[in-house]
Amino acid sequence: MSHIDxxxxxxxxxxxxxxxxxxTADRAITGPATDAxxxxxxxxxxxxxxxxxxxxxxxxxxxxxxxxxxRLRIPLLFGLDVLHGHRTIFPVPxxxxxxxxxxxxxxxxxxxALEAAEDGVNLTFAPMLDVSRDPRWGRIVEGPGEDPxxxxxxxxxxxxxxxxxxxxxxAAIAATAKHFCGGGAATAGxxxxxxxxxxxxxxxxxxxxxxxxVLAGCAAIMPAFNCIDGAPMTAHxxxxxxxxxxxxxxxxxxxxxxxxxxxLIEHGVAGxxxxxxxxxxNAGVDMDMVSGVFLEHLPEALARGLVREDIIDAAxxxxxxxxxxxxxxxxxxRLVVSCxxxxxxxxxxxxxxxxxxxxxxTNRRILPIDKNLRRLAVIGPLAxxxxxxxGPWSAAGRPETCVTILEGLKAALPDCEVVHAEGVGLDRDxxxxxxxxxxxxxxxxxxxxxxxxxxxxxxxxxxxxxxxLPGAQQQLAQAVIATGTxxxxxxxxxxxxxxxxxxxxxxxxxxxxxxxAMAGHAIADVLTGAFNPCARLPITWPRVTGQIPIFYAQxxxxxxxxxxxxxxxxxxxxxxxxxxxxxxxxxxxxxxxxNLRLDRERYFTGEDIGVSVDVICSEECARRxxxxxxxxxxxxSVARPIMxxxxxxxxxxxPGERMTxxxxxxxxxxxxxxxxxxxxxxxxxxDLFVGFSAAPETLLRASFSLLARPDAA
Numbered sequence: 001m002s003h004i005d006x007x008x009x010x011x012x013x014x015x016x017x018x019x020x021x022x023x024t025a026d027r028a029i030t031g032p033a034t035d036a037x038x039x040x041x042x043x044x045x046x047x048x049x050x051x052x053x054x055x056x057x058x059x060x061x062x063x064x065x066x067x068x069x070x071r072l073r074i075p076l077l078f079g080l081d082v083l084h085g086h087r088t089i090f091p092v093p094x095x096x097x098x099x100x101x102x103x104x105x106x107x108x109x110x111x112x113a114l115e116a117a118e119d120g121v122n123l124t125f126a127p128m129l130d131v132s133r134d135p136r137w138g139r140i141v142e143g144p145g146e147d148p149x150x151x152x153x154x155x156x157x158x159x160x161x162x163x164x165x166x167x168x169x170x171a172a173i174a175a176t177a178k179h180f181c182g183g184g185a186a187t188a189g190x191x192x193x194x195x196x197x198x199x200x201x202x203x204x205x206x207x208x209x210x211x212x213x214v215l216a217g218c219a220a221i222m223p224a225f226n227c228i229d230g231a232p233m234t235a236h237x238x239x240x241x242x243x244x245x246x247x248x249x250x251x252x253x254x255x256x257x258x259x260x261x262x263x264l265i266e267h268g269v270a271g272x273x274x275x276x277x278x279x280x281x282n283a284g285v286d287m288d289m290v291s292g293v294f295l296e297h298l299p300e301a302l303a304r305g306l307v308r309e310d311i312i313d314a315a316x317x318x319x320x321x322x323x324x325x326x327x328x329x330x331x332x333x334r335l336v337v338s339c340x341x342x343x344x345x346x347x348x349x350x351x352x353x354x355x356x357x358x359x360x361x362t363n364r365r366i367l368p369i370d371k372n373l374r375r376l377a378v379i380g381p382l383a384x385x386x387x388x389x390x391g392p393w394s395a396a397g398r399p400e401t402c403v404t405i406l407e408g409l410k411a412a413l414p415d416c417e418v419v420h421a422e423g424v425g426l427d428r429d430x431x432x433x434x435x436x437x438x439x440x441x442x443x444x445x446x447x448x449x450x451x452x453x454x455x456x457x458x459x460x461x462x463x464x465x466x467x468x469l470p471g472a473q474q475q476l477a478q479a480v481i482a483t484g485t486x487x488x489x490x491x492x493x494x495x496x497x498x499x500x501x502x503x504x505x506x507x508x509x510x511x512x513x514x515x516x517a518m519a520g521h522a523i524a525d526v527l528t529g530a531f532n533p534c535a536r537l538p539i540t541w542p543r544v545t546g547q548i549p550i551f552y553a554q555x556x557x558x559x560x561x562x563x564x565x566x567x568x569x570x571x572x573x574x575x576x577x578x579x580x581x582x583x584x585x586x587x588x589x590x591x592x593x594x595n596l597r598l599d600r601e602r603y604f605t606g607e608d609i610g611v612s613v614d615v616i617c618s619e620e621c622a623r624r625x626x627x628x629x630x631x632x633x634x635x636x637s638v639a640r641p642i643m644x645x646x647x648x649x650x651x652x653x654x655p656g657e658r659m660t661x662x663x664x665x666x667x668x669x670x671x672x673x674x675x676x677x678x679x680x681x682x683x684x685x686x687d688l689f690v691g692f693s694a695a696p697e698t699l700l701r702a703s704f705s706l707l708a709r710p711d712a713a
Contacts, residue, residue: 003329004320007072008313015072016316017298018046022079022255022289025053038062042076043069046295048287048319049077049123054086054396056335059120063332074320075328079123081393082162082173083142084108086115088346088517089390089397092458092494093128093154095357095513097144097538098585100626100648102157108353109161111346113173118336119396122326123174125222127158129209130179133549135542136189138462141392141494141514143184145538146551146582148205149645152212159216167219168327170334177213179224179257181239182206186226189548190463195226200638202228202239203673211248219322220253223285225260232267234260235279245284253322255287256280262291273297278306286315347518354515354522360533360586361541366488366507368529368588369446375417377440378406379480380450381426381473382492388426391494391514392459401517405450405490408520412528419444423480426454427470434472434479441480447487448527449477449506455514458494466545468498481505488527496541496580503543503579511537532588534624536693541580546571552582552694553641583628583693589620591653593627596690596700604709605681609665613690613700617653626650627661630689630699636682637675643689670706683708 008016023038041047042065050062059078066076084090090108099105109127116124128142131151144154155177162175185195185206197206210221223233223240233239234256244250261280262273270276277293278301288294301307323329360367369376382388384406387399410418423437424430441447451473456462468474481487481502489506491497494514503509510533515522525531540550557569561576570576592615599610615625627650630643646669649661665688667681674680683706691699 004317004324007074007320008316011072011316013299013302015045016312017295018044019048019074019316019319020287021047021292021295022049022051022077022287023047024051024290039065042066045070045072045074047076049079051079051125052395053078054080054116054119054121056118056120060333067332075323075332077123077323078121079125080116080121081126081395082112082116082121082124083126083128083393084112084391085350085394085516086112086119086121086396087398088115088343088350089394089402090350090516091354091357092141092391092514093143094141094145094494094538095515096353097150097154098359098535099353099356100150100536100538100650101356102153104353104356105154105157106161107349109158110164111349113162113164114171114336114342115346116173117171117334118338120333121173122328122334123176123220124162125176125178126162127155127175128178129155129213130184130224131205131209132184133540133551134184134189135467135495135539136463136465136545136548137184137186138191138459138464138494140184140539141458146540147538147553147645148208150538151209155209155213156216159213159218163217163219167325170331170336174219174322174326176220176222176255177210177218178222180210180221180233180244181224182228182233183224183226191461192225195228197228199677200673203677207243210244214244214248214250218252219325220255221250222255222257223260225257225263227267232264232269234285235264235269235283237283240284251318253286253318254284256285256289256291258289259291261285261288261293274300274304275306277301281307281311281315286318350516351518351522351525354518355525355531355533357513357515357535358522358526358533359511359535359537359584360526361509361511361580361584362503362506363508363586366446366486367527369413369527373413373416373445375419375444376409376413377444377447377485378409378418378420378450379423379437379441379447380476381422381424382452382490383420383422383450385426388455388492389515389519390517391455392462397517403518403520405448405520405523408522408524409448409527411521412524412530423476424472429472431472431475434476437476438479438483441483441485441487444485447480447485449480449487449489450492451477451489452492452497453494458514466498467495468500474500474502477502478505490523496539498542498545529588532621532623533585534587534626536583536585536626537580538582540578540582541584543579544574546574547576547578550578553644555639556642581693581695583626583691584695585693587623587625589623589655590618591623591625591692592616593690593692593700596688596702598688598702598704600704602705602707604707605683606667606709609704610662611665611688612660612662614658614660615651615653616658617656619656622652622654624650624652626692628691628693629663630694631665631669632687632689633670633672633682634685634687636672636684638672640672643694
């Protein structure tokens with residue numbers, strides 16, 4: 001008999017349900033507050049895990065309650081939202097996705113896991129894998145953007161970084177892929193709202209990142225708050241049980257989001273908390289976060305025949321199995337020794353990650369900053385805003401260690417006089433400081449405008465119907481630009497912002513996002529040219545809110561846009577094209593693509609497709625370049641998107657260097673869900689597009705035919 005079997009045999013129903021109970025401490029506020037007596041519940045065997053608690057001393061004391069004062073001495077799970085760093089805060093995930101570097105994604109997760117494990121945490125509620133095409137949605141900041149392939153590769157890298165090769169290692173923490181699924185498609189970009197998603201969209205857009213997470217061995221899955229097709233995800237039998245458990249074979253822990261099981265009553269699918277508990281358990285949810293519904297109401301559900309005890313046992317078994325995989329029965333504290341050298345290395349990684357996540361959107365020969373600059377004006381409410389640099393979900397971060405933009409520029413330009421004015425508040429309409437800021441700008445050789453959002457404006461419960469520059473920031477920017485002093489506009493945010501005419505009037509625009517602990521140094525590295533910017537947008541940037549949702553992989557219209565024909569797909573008042581396309585990002589110097597070729601013009605199904613393209617760097621400076629490879633199936637049984645990302649390659653180029661990038665596309669790149677939503681490959685004509693972004697006018701194109709094998713049935 002295994003250890004888990006022996007435990008199950010000796011457990012009371014209350015102790016079994018205790019293992020399914022995940023409770024919150026008070027170190028971080030991530031949902032409605034509770035007043036439960038956690039210590040007493042742990043002693044009574046009524047708690048399986050605690051989250052929002054960190055620190056070796058606090059966690060050791062709490063674990064001691066379970067190991068020494070409860071009847072069965074089962075260790076606790078300790079969870080935390082370690083989304084973009086723990087003590088060392090890295091750029092927010094949407095920013096980091098723009099690096100398009102899976103190795104970087106893995107390394108930042110590895111550092112976060114080490115720091116979290118050092119603080120006693122053994123479970124993270126990350127990575128967040130919601131594909132989203134709606135910048136109004138606050139939680140877009142937590143994920144990898146609009147593209148399912150990018151999200152899938154992001155999933156693999158993050159899970160490997162968090163979990164390593166062996167979860168029993170004290171330096172590994174269990175990863176939770178969330179929010180399964182479709183959270184990023186919430187109606188009107190509003191958190192917790194329902195999502196209207198077709199079965200095809202589910203298979204093509206929203207499920208692939210979670211499939212990748214399961215294949216990567218993620219320990220846990222968290223269902224989304226939203227409902228799909230009238231079924232809340234916390235009770236979605238088709239997706240949780242049939243797809244996740246049966247089709248994908250996921251045997252890890254499914255844990256609910258904060259109070260989500262009790263909220264099934266508000267969704268209108270449960271008449272009371274007993275029915276809510278039964279619905280979630282029968283759908284495949286193993287752990288109840290905070291609501292206490294499993295612990296309090298599953299006994300009644302069992303008595304009423306709404307659930308079976310073997311289903312309860314299966315959920316308990318999965319929770320205990322995770323604790324065993326983590327080695328908690330043998331080493332419940334999992335000591336990781338702190339190391340000053342590791343902390344220093346983490347800060348260097350945070351700086352490198354931040355500068356590789358900063359996107360140069362426009363540049364009218366303003367950047368890099370002239371080395372002989374004499375006087376620099378740094379203006380705006382985010383110039384010296386230390387706390388805001390971390391962004392949302394940085395519970396254990398140390399804001400006092402963050403480097404502000406002002407500090408970074410002063411350190412990078414020791415021979416330049418750097419002056420500063422806030423001008424306006426972050427979210428206030430008061431413009432009384434605009435005149436003073438403009439006077440500083442007039443007397444400067446260059447102005448750096450530091451605009452954007454406060455950290456609280458992105459993340460959970462931080463949706464914005466009009467995601468523009470808050471307060472009087474737009475007026476400040478317009479006034480400073482009108483002084484005529486050369487200027488660069490920095491956008492600090494967790495989403496694309498609607499910036500109106502600033503897109504044309506600003507001398508340069510830089511999306512810094514929320515860059516993390518080393519923000520100031522990383523931004524200064526990019527602005528001064530000490531680092532040549534290389535990040536690309538992982539999401540399409542709209543011109544105006546009315547274009548949302550907007551994304552590159554749309555399906556063709558029967559009446560494609562034609563400005564000369566009023567009866568085509570367009571707006572009366574704005575162009576249909578985005579302000580900046582997916583993949584957009586500038587560097588200092590230029591690069592070009594030439595000579596796209598395939599190794600053949602015709603292929604039989606199952607044969608590999610060889611692709612090559614030449615990349616040429618200008619003589620100006622070395623650069624890192626990202627080359628995107630998109631595919632289009634011209635005629636299929638189901639209309640395919642006009643472009644689908646299939647690969648990308650990053651290369652480092654010396655000044656004047658010419659390099660050939662070669663890769664192979666396989667049968668998996670041609671597969672799509674057919675009419676019956678089963679994976680199929682259809683012979684026909686295909687177009688391959690290659691470019692530095694998804695802007696159609698910039699892409700190289702090559703075509704090939706896929707033929708059925710002569711011997712195919």
